Amino acid sequence: MQDNLSYINQHKDRFIDELIQLLKIPSISADPAYKNDVIKTADLVKESLKKAGCDNVEICETPGYPIVYGEKIIDPALPTVLVYGHYDVQPADPIELWDSPPFEPVIKKTDIHPEGAIFARGACDDKGQMYMHVKAMELMTENDQLPCNVKFMIEGEEEVGSESLSWFVKRNQEKLANDVILISDTGMISNTQPSITTGLRGLSYVEVEVTGPNRDLHSGLYGGAVANPINILTKMIASLHDENNHITIPGFYDKVEELSREERDEMAKAPFSLDAYKKALDIEEVYGEAGYVTNERNAIRPTLDVNGIWGGYTGEGAKTVIASKAFAKISMRLVPNQDWHEITDLFKNHFESIAPKSVKVEVKPHHGGQGYVTPIDNIGYKAANKAYTETFGIQAIPQRSGGSIPIVALFEKELKSKTILMGFGLDSDAIHSPNEHYGIFNYLKGIETIPLFYKYFTEMSK
Amino acid sequence: MQDNLSYINQHKDRFIDELIQLLKIPSISADPAYKNDVIKTADLVKESLKKAGCDNVEICETPGYPIVYGEKIIDPALPTVLVYGHYDVQPADPIELWDSPPFEPVIKKTDIHPEGAIFARGACDDKGQMYMHVKAMELMTENDQLPCNVKFMIEGEEEVGSESLSWFVKRNQEKLANDVILISDTGMISNTQPSITTGLRGLSYVEVEVTGPNRDLHSGLYGGAVANPINILTKMIASLHDENNHITIPGFYDKVEELSREERDEMAKAPFSLDAYKKALDIEEVYGEAGYVTNERNAIRPTLDVNGIWGGYTGEGAKTVIASKAFAKISMRLVPNQDWHEITDLFKNHFESIAPKSVKVEVKPHHGGQGYVTPIDNIGYKAANKAYTETFGIQAIPQRSGGSIPIVALFEKELKSKTILMGFGLDSDAIHSPNEHYGIFNYLKGIETIPLFYKYFTEMSK
Numbered sequence: 001m002q003d004n005l006s007y008i009n010q011h012k013d014r015f016i017d018e019l020i021q022l023l024k025i026p027s028i029s030a031d032p033a034y035k036n037d038v039i040k041t042a043d044l045v046k047e048s049l050k051k052a053g054c055d056n057v058e059i060c061e062t063p064g065y066p067i068v069y070g071e072k073i074i075d076p077a078l079p080t081v082l083v084y085g086h087y088d089v090q091p092a093d094p095i096e097l098w099d100s101p102p103f104e105p106v107i108k109k110t111d112i113h114p115e116g117a118i119f120a121r122g123a124c125d126d127k128g129q130m131y132m133h134v135k136a137m138e139l140m141t142e143n144d145q146l147p148c149n150v151k152f153m154i155e156g157e158e159e160v161g162s163e164s165l166s167w168f169v170k171r172n173q174e175k176l177a178n179d180v181i182l183i184s185d186t187g188m189i190s191n192t193q194p195s196i197t198t199g200l201r202g203l204s205y206v207e208v209e210v211t212g213p214n215r216d217l218h219s220g221l222y223g224g225a226v227a228n229p230i231n232i233l234t235k236m237i238a239s240l241h242d243e244n245n246h247i248t249i250p251g252f253y254d255k256v257e258e259l260s261r262e263e264r265d266e267m268a269k270a271p272f273s274l275d276a277y278k279k280a281l282d283i284e285e286v287y288g289e290a291g292y293v294t295n296e297r298n299a300i301r302p303t304l305d306v307n308g309i310w311g312g313y314t315g316e317g318a319k320t321v322i323a324s325k326a327f328a329k330i331s332m333r334l335v336p337n338q339d340w341h342e343i344t345d346l347f348k349n350h351f352e353s354i355a356p357k358s359v360k361v362e363v364k365p366h367h368g369g370q371g372y373v374t375p376i377d378n379i380g381y382k383a384a385n386k387a388y389t390e391t392f393g394i395q396a397i398p399q400r401s402g403g404s405i406p407i408v409a410l411f412e413k414e415l416k417s418k419t420i421l422m423g424f425g426l427d428s429d430a431i432h433s434p435n436e437h438y439g440i441f442n443y444l445k446g447i448e449t450i451p452l453f454y455k456y457f458t459e460m461s462k
Numbered sequence: 463m464q465d466n467l468s469y470i471n472q473h474k475d476r477f478i479d480e481l482i483q484l485l486k487i488p489s490i491s492a493d494p495a496y497k498n499d500v501i502k503t504a505d506l507v508k509e510s511l512k513k514a515g516c517d518n519v520e521i522c523e524t525p526g527y528p529i530v531y532g533e534k535i536i537d538p539a540l541p542t543v544l545v546y547g548h549y550d551v552q553p554a555d556p557i558e559l560w561d562s563p564p565f566e567p568v569i570k571k572t573d574i575h576p577e578g579a580i581f582a583r584g585a586c587d588d589k590g591q592m593y594m595h596v597k598a599m600e601l602m603t604e605n606d607q608l609p610c611n612v613k614f615m616i617e618g619e620e621e622v623g624s625e626s627l628s629w630f631v632k633r634n635q636e637k638l639a640n641d642v643i644l645i646s647d648t649g650m651i652s653n654t655q656p657s658i659t660t661g662l663r664g665l666s667y668v669e670v671e672v673t674g675p676n677r678d679l680h681s682g683l684y685g686g687a688v689a690n691p692i693n694i695l696t697k698m699i700a701s702l703h704d705e706n707n708h709i710t711i712p713g714f715y716d717k718v719e720e721l722s723r724e725e726r727d728e729m730a731k732a733p734f735s736l737d738a739y740k741k742a743l744d745i746e747e748v749y750g751e752a753g754y755v756t757n758e759r760n761a762i763r764p765t766l767d768v769n770g771i772w773g774g775y776t777g778e779g780a781k782t783v784i785a786s787k788a789f790a791k792i793s794m795r796l797v798p799n800q801d802w803h804e805i806t807d808l809f810k811n812h813f814e815s816i817a818p819k820s821v822k823v824e825v826k827p828h829h830g831g832q833g834y835v836t837p838i839d840n841i842g843y844k845a846a847n848k849a850y851t852e853t854f855g856i857q858a859i860p861q862r863s864g865g866s867i868p869i870v871a872l873f874e875k876e877l878k879s880k881t882i883l884m885g886f887g888l889d890s891d892a893i894h895s896p897n898e899h900y901g902i903f904n905y906l907k908g909i910e911t912i913p914l915f916y917k918y919f920t921e922m923s924k
Contacts, residue, residue, distance in 0.1 A: 283688060
């Protein structure tokens with residue numbers, strides 16, 4: 001598709017610059033302090049959809065952050081692709097570990113990205129991957145080759161649970177009616193081995209609060225005589241895994257789908273080097289559930305991780321205090337068939353039940369979502385695979401991801417359509433981490449590959 | 463001693479006002495941000511000693527915060543009392559739990575303090591109790607009744623380990639030569655039942671750092687496959703106590719002095735209501751080492767408490783991250799005969815030994831001090847008891863305190879003299895906590911009682 005490639009080469013500097021402008025706005029949905037920036041980002045996305053050739057572009061108000069909608073209906077008889085993405089980003093902390101400010105994008109070459117990568121919060125997750133679709137839309141419009149109908153739905157609360165999106169989707173089934181949903185918010189194996197994510201883990205995110213004495217106490221006068229909420233919290237959290245790193249919450253594994261030996265052997269074929277993995281993370285040993293290998297532990301098995309913990313004196317120097325309260329943010333990754341509401345209840349009941357009488361415990365459910373699996377025999381998957389094969393010169397490998405995009409399950413339930421996860425990011429892109437980045441190669445390759453998905457999906461739909 | 467009482471009544475408003483001025487300066491030694499305020503406080507203490515009648519008042523420079531020294535030598539043949547106190551205070555956080563700003567002192571009546579109490583960080587610990595001695599000195603000077611020699615040594619690093627004080631004491635044995643050391647930095651049972659602290663616990667304070675992957679990771683992509691430093695830290699801390707709340711560090715109890723049944727029965731005679739204790743702290747149950755009652759757990763038994771813990775995302779909302787590092791501040795209260803250096807080493811070796819290979823662990827010793835016991839048959843104790851008996855109309859009860867004043871053991875070693883702990887604070891004064899306060903009654907009673915100690919100590923020394 002030479003004309004597409006030449007169009008991309010001709011305009012790539014502008015494509016990169018437009019993305020950089022988008023990345024400069026700190027649209028952190030988790031922190032109310034950035035409210036105005038999140039709104040500003042929505043407006044910028046709206047403008048970009050108009051310029052790319054969408055009609056009826058609008059900012060759809062919700063109980064939370066708005067959803068940017070745009071569409072191009074060329075013929076009701078043709079299939080419709082619904083593109084989903086998000087314009088909000090993760091918080092940037094720990095800020096001191098960034099080599100350059102998270103919202104002042106810079107392009108640097110790396111071993112994995114010899115053509116350079118854009119370093120900024122959201123570069124890969126998901127502004128960079130979302131904007132590939134906007135630019136692919138521009139390309140198809142300019143080259144007059146859009147083969148089907150398109151709808152864009154870009155939200156601003158993906159990093160905090162997509163509550164407003166569920167609200168919006170439930171109320172706009174007709175407006176959002178489509179034949180397939182296309183999302184780029186996942187990764188692929190490498191720049192020479194594309195992969196398509198066929199499974200996602202669900203999520204249950206909770207916050208726990210342990211309260212001991214009604215005020216902070218002098219650890220000398222009270223130490224040893226009253227329950228220290230931090231000590232108790234560590235005991236309670238530690239007890240959530242047994243010596244084999246199985247989660248001890250009663251009923252937690254009841255609905256977990258056990259993969260067959262064949263399926264696990266199939267998974268094992270994906271290229272993976274444990275040494276390279278450990279080297280990249282600078283760890284001596286991996287750590288996880290007994291009986292499973294790394295790529296199973298982070299994909300087909302449920303997990304329980306503390307995402308944050310705090311209590312007592314955390315400043316400079318020493319303070320001999322027994323805190324009144326201790327807190328933790330805990331998330332569980334779930335596999336298909338585990339219901340996140342049910343798991344959240346199991347956690348809450350169990351965690352409250354193991355608290356000694358000397359403390360009070362509160363479990364606040366935060367948000368969550370169901371896991372998801374895409375069959376690889378539907379035309380959406382086939383079209384995506386054909387597109388990758390053409391631009392990368394090699395077939396894509398189907399892959400289970402450990403991550404969660406809770407709304408994928410919601411889409412299937414409410415919109416009755418399958419989602420295709422065409423991810424162009426790499427594990428090494430450090431999403432959710434300091435120095436997040438996205439390869440220029442990946443960005444442009446996405447813009448080149450996406451139009452082919454439209455082409456083949458439309459052909460296969462006939 | 464009517465003239466003393468009338469002098470106090472005549473000047474009490476000024477006594478209170480001067481203390482309030484001292485409390486307004488946030489002399490937080492743990493936080494470098496308050497360096498200038500700590501210095502400013504030292505200067506104010508210096509001025510107050512001059513006004514109170516001390517000679518040779520000076521700011522003694524040290525490697526850290528200065529020590530304020532002053533003396534009044536009326537006759538080398540007479541005994542010398544060395545008064546110790548500290549002008550630094552604990553950090554004020556959690557600031558949001560204060561009913562009034564910690565460094566804007568206010569006087570409020572409480573059930574326990576019907577005559578009013580001064581609410582401010584340091585009101586009791588130790589500015590209020592230290593300043594009683596300055597005002598007692600003024601009183602003895604003005605009433606021309608100082609019966610012996612006095613030396614004042616007021617430091618600014620008590621809340622962070624008194625390192626510079628040890629440095630100073632070791633280099634000034636002659637200057638600090640004395641017959642007894644007098645300190646008001648402890649509490650008494652109640653305003654109707656004075657007590658004298660005869661035992662103090664030692665302290666070992668450490669900070670631990672657990673490092674997993676070399677950067678924060680997405681908990682979906684890596685969750686379950688790598689060691690989460692926070693989960694690991696909770697497991698490691700939890701393992702430091704067994705099911706009977708005995709500390710599991712090998713050798714930790716080897717040198718612990720076991721009190722006889724008689725001694726424990728003697729201790730049990732001190733008035734104590736477990737219900738009132740639980741009610742005051744709003745806890746359903748107390749919690750501690752099996753085989754010991756509350757007043758033993760917090761006085762004659764060693765303990766291990768987490769004073770602070772932090773790691774991962776602790777901000778608003780949710781972040782699905784696996785932190786690269788997790789931290790905790792841990793302190794151990796020690797009993798006489800446990801050497802804090804030895805215990806610190808035992809902790810370090812044990813804690814590092816229990817870390818799984820999948821993380822790196824660093825233990826940073828912070829500071830510490832030895833425990834201490836005063837015999838109740840020496841004249842210092844007897845003089846203090848006689849002073850209390852005269853002003854309170856009831857004998858003082860000897861009491862073991864769970865707190866630590868590490869320098870008391872140092873004084874005995876370097877200055878070869880015993881320390882008398884004449885505390886006028888109450889457990890309910892919330893030292894180290896939000897809304898710390900000190901009763902006006904206690905403040906004035908201290909100023910009234912202290913000169914009597916000088917009188918009887920001098921008489922008994924003949």
